[in-house]
Amino acid sequence: MLEARGLRHTYERRTVLSLERVTLAPGTRLALVGPNGSGKSTLLRLLAFLEAPEAGELTLRGLPVRSARERRAARHRVTLVEQRPYLFRGTVLANVAYPLRLRGTPRAAAEAAARGALERLQLGVLTGRQARSLSEGEVQRVAVARALAAQPDVLLLDEAVSAADRAAQHALFAAVAEEQGRRPLAVAFASHLLEEAYRWSNDLLALHQGVSVPVTPENLFRVELPGGGGMQPVAIGGITLDVVCDRSGPATLAIPPEEIVLSREPLHSSARNTLPGRVVRIAEQGAAVRVTLDTGVELVALVTRRSVEEMGIALGTRLFASFKTVAIRIF
């Protein structure tokens, strides 16, 4: 439905995006993950035809979109909800009816459709409220309802539910999925919450400094941070890790596979976490090898083929997995 090839974009001579190919087919729920400044928002603005890429081609329904006029027409079919969406002065209903009014729908029909869109997102109680009186989370959800009311082919969400609570996020994504069941709709959403991304997407694009990077869904753990600041001991399955974090409460830990060092003997090094385990899986990944170690929880380490050969790593081999506390990412 929407496809981008050879996309390049720079701001002030700095390349902020360089992607070979992004495809959004009907039914797609593409999660864009990556740290702040990784290019997620830039990509979404380009896909929304709000800016023209410096290089590359965007096609919508198989037709290239190049000129300003073509972008304007394309914006009728693609809509973006920003991270901090803007609601116009007036009521929630008027806001949600706005895209339909723009498309020439008579007021009564537009408002009826807007009410429907609000109901589907369980926002019916907000219908008559003034937009200015809403909380940040409510604004985000109303903005999604407004975007859906536009009946787009492609819906782009830039951290669009970050301020909503858990139940609201659930309602929102469920409504989006339901909409996809009803008609052809492609969705892309940026998120810094890996868990959210994994849960709601059926496709994933990880960005780092504007380029696509392979995503590693391994070594993600839901944990409960005890709090207390500085170094915290965190229980995962049967093991305990040291984590540096000021937060407390539920969080997602990620241990990047390339940060894990495997050794035959326990390491005496600055790596505070050393766990004994048994190799349960070995798989090739290009020139590297993924070694899965059962340490009480399964940890995947990415090592070179040569290391595997030199260390004689095989299924059942007993090894130690070591990684620095600061290598653990917390989401």
Place this chain on the structure above:
Amino acid sequence: MPVLNAEVLGITALSLRIAVTATVAACAIGVPLGFWLGGTRFQGRRGVLVVLNTALAFPTVVIGLLLYLLLSRHGPLGGLGLLFTWRAIVVAEVILAAPIAAALTAAAVQSVDPRVRRTALTLGAGPLATAWAVAREARFALAAGVVVAFGRVFSEVGAAMIVGGNIRGETRTLTTAVALATSQGEFSLAIGLGLVLLALALTVNVLIQLLQGRDDA
């Protein structure tokens, strides 16, 4: 003290006619110009804004003089026969008020949250609908621009005196009448006319305030 006699009413009516006509014309020119200046990036935009802001402080008598020279019988536009008519005053006031409308509109548009434009665009608005969305969000600041433009026009005396000639029954406005009455020592008439001027200015502002306050929580 018979202040509200037929002559005063006539002067008042003429003043309002000139002020309203000039404000409407000035806004018709200045508001679109301000939208363009406030919403578009182009080479030399800052220069245009500097010129515009200078025009805000333009001495009214200088405009009056220039226009007098243009419109006088031997001037380039003398053939129009506008000099010493109320229309000449309107032209002068438009020249004075259009930059105000343009500068304040540009400022109003620039102060609008940049998300307004993006939001309208991504929801499918064309250029006109996008400008309208921006105008709706900026309507308080835009209305302020109209009020200031009206204020300039309504209270202006120098240019009106020069190009209108303060002709009784034809181009005598409230301000020029106050100036004349004062110079002739008719202070009670001058004060009376001044009060009418103040009352009208107040009324217009109150009306616009009410208009703004409507439909906004």
